[in-house]
């Protein structure tokens with residue numbers, strides 16, 4: 350089986366051309382869980398299958414988290430796959446990518462910089478009081494993108510850069526497992542550190558740990574902050590452990606109409622999977 354490895358701002362993915370491999374959903378889940386293991390296999394935050402379009406797009410992307418669960422969408426994954434799609438001749442500089450959560454539009458900006466329009470904001474709750482799995486109460490914003498929706502919470506942590514990582518990881522895990530989130534949620538911790546400048550650290554559902562970047566989480570968090578009036582929504586710069594992402598929000602009053610995510614991509618490797626555990 351051939352694979353490609355890419356990352357977008359440190360959020361890393363294994364890409365399989367499923368037009369060649371014909372993996373069933375059950376097999377794909379197992380392959381993702383096996384290959385995404387750090388140290389034991391290739392290692393990645395997730396795996397994406399590329400399939401032929403079914404709904405008028407250029408091609409279809411199916412995203413699996415590193416634990417083998419299906420993710421409705423992945424923003425950094427979509428940016429990477431847009432580059433893959435362009436360079437492998439599946440699409441032009443502007444493309445339509447079919448995802449589980451709906452159509453995502455992508456644009457090539459430079460050789461390595463790609464922009465996507467994330468799925469529509471289908472729910473936005475600016476203030477939600479959540480009881481974490483450990484019993485702690487926490488105020489957050491809650492955002493869903495697409496249909497079926499990808500769930501995100503945004504939690505402000507002043508002094509995020511210096512915060513104790515282990516305590517934050519425990520809080521992330523407890524919030525991610527809160528009974529108040531029926532589908533679970535990705536937990537985006539943020540700190541506003543300047544004008545339209547935000548630091549972010551995301552605890553991801555399906556990875557069950559912090560990742561270096563989470564594109565849909567960054568877009569969701571900035572969408573909430575824009576409606577709260579805390580950032581302008583115009584090219585907001587977000588510093589994440591793996592690099593820098595930029596978000597632009599279009600709105601109609603208090604309704605978010607478009608969320609655009611821009612950031613870097615990297616083609617890391619391509620080759621043949623030899624993993625004997627498959």
Ligand SMILES: N[C@H](CCC[C@H](N)C(=O)O)C(=O)O
Pocket residue numbers: 360414419420421422423424425426499500534535553554555556560562563564565566
């Ligand atoms: N890292 C991804 C999000 C993956 C979503 C996944 N963790 C889930 O909740 O299914 C991104 O860049 O948007």
